[in-house]
Amino acid sequence: MTAHLKIDFVSDVSCPWCVIGLKSLEQALERASDATTAEIHFQPFELNPQMGPEGQDLAEHIAEKYGSTPEDMQRNREGIRDRGAALGFTFNMEKRSRIYNTFDAHRLLHWAESEGRQLQLKQALFSAYFTDGRDPSDREVLIDVARQVGLDPDGARQVLESGQFTDEVRQIEQRYGQLGIRAVPSVIVNDKYLIQGGQPVEVFEQALRKIAAEPK
Template sequence: MKIEIWSDIMCPFCYVGKRRLETALAQFPHRDTLDIVWRSFELDPTMHTKPGQSIHELLAERKGVSVAQGRQMNEHMAQIAREVGLDFDFEHMVPVNTFLAHRFLHLAAKHGKQNEAKERVLAAYFTQGRNVADLDTLTELGTELGLDATEVRTALASEAYAEEVRHDEYQARQIGVRGVPYFVFDDKYAVSGAQPSELFLEVLEKVWEEKHPAPVVLASGGACGLDGSDC
């Protein structure tokens, strides 16, 4: 079974949704057979880093509210994150354009490290206050995952993997993705948003059962039960 997930690094619900999916996967007996693919989606491709601007100020600017209200909204989001074991540090987050980080994830995918890279970049942004649009930062994160530092730096300093990011975003438009996270199970069922773990588990079981239907019993009788009672 393949699960494709469109998400952005700066999207807090994307990290929460990742944790809720992982909770469901922990209860899914066939989790080791899954192929999870992270797809790129930029909430704001035109985003430019403003030196010194806090995430509270950015949210207030985007929502047309006061900075105090922006802070309250982020505090509410932090509470939601804590419910799934995440400690968001909104005071130190660095708002950035995420295109370079998405390219980094495609590079990691080439080496079979995309899922680990996704977790590392999200943690760096949401909990460690690191600049995930910085070449040095991404190179360091890559080496932590066992990637070659020279390869990471050379690839990200060029236009490598830019086409892959744009292709993911093209696919998102084709299937009508309007917000993230957006989960697609085996090209058949979609779940939009950071839904409860119970819903993810329900979808996983449904897709698995459809791919591996139980045999239809056309006749019964003349057989021994497991406890021997019918013999």
Template sequence: MSMKIEIWSDIACPWCFIGKRRFEKALEKFEHKDQIDVQWRSYQLDPSLPAHYDGTETEYLSQMKGMPQDQVRQMFAHVTEQAEGEGLAYDFDKIVVANSFTAHRFLHLAKAHDLDAQAKEALLSGHFEHGEDIGDVEYLVRTGVVLGLDEAEIREALEGDRYTEDVQADIAEARALGVTGVPFFVLDRKYGISGAQPTESFSQALAQAWAERNPLTMLSGNNDDGATCGPDGCN
């Protein structure tokens, strides 16, 4: 039986892409990786953001956090450096600031076709590396078609309100679990990991969660023939 790992994240979250890479490195090395069921869940850092923000990412965060723009740029430099360490090429000057709700609905459509992991990767890369507008239906349609989704189905879903309740349900569940920031990883509904932790931390968490759901059962015979050795010698 597979072990479920749920990951709450936002496409507009730079640490979510970094965390995705670090988690994937840990999962790739995990001996039971073929029995892990990864599920991507929706979360919005700023639901109040308009469909499109008339300004740069620097201006947006400066305004939202009440920070000087120079301080925001320093923060971007640090995040960019961390991203580079994971093979990602962030370009904050290109980022188009947009509400991510429609993009999350698109991800749920992709999930219905077992393409959510590929869609998540494409949108994160598009947003942080290529300056794509994740709030633009035309961009989402192009991305979906490349992934193999039907153009008519994408348009019908995004131009209506399809998957709105699914996105809202994900966000509500995150709130019920006490999630206040992303990325947030839930392993087997037992362990929560907040943030883009080092790969080693994800590896340790995977091993611990797996061991607890698959404990070793000791079998003993009916006689004393099973000799063993220990710190004090053998018997």
């Protein structure tokens, strides 16, 4: 008999380790399908909530925020690209030159959950930014990505232009902040167990099997 798990995946669409974490989690769920099924809910987290609409040069931003040298950045890029490739995801580092505000993307993801297409939109937003180098703060880009995954583009436009779900997303962000979430990805299973970071598939699988085996 398989156990059904509720998974809250707290992340930002501009976080490369969130891509790695999601791909690892998905593969772990496939491996552990004999023991568990899961329902994934994507929860908002902004790495740069004060980022202006023009964005910022990525290398400049990383140097300012983390104190990274060009050599550090190159090593990190190579490590992320290799981890992604091993999981079947393409990071085109040369296409991603700026960091952007992601609040509108989170509002759209909130809406997409009610439409039953949240996972597909999350995956497509990751690909749009990290593989294709598109701007996730551009509303026309967001509407196009929504259309690509089968969401109503007129509905997406209405959400974005009306400011719908602004309060709801802010409240969710605040709630996770109050729970102590300071870094992403943060994977919360059954409102009880926290797995942080872009862990390997094996780590996720072991954790999921252990949680699934616990008595109800």
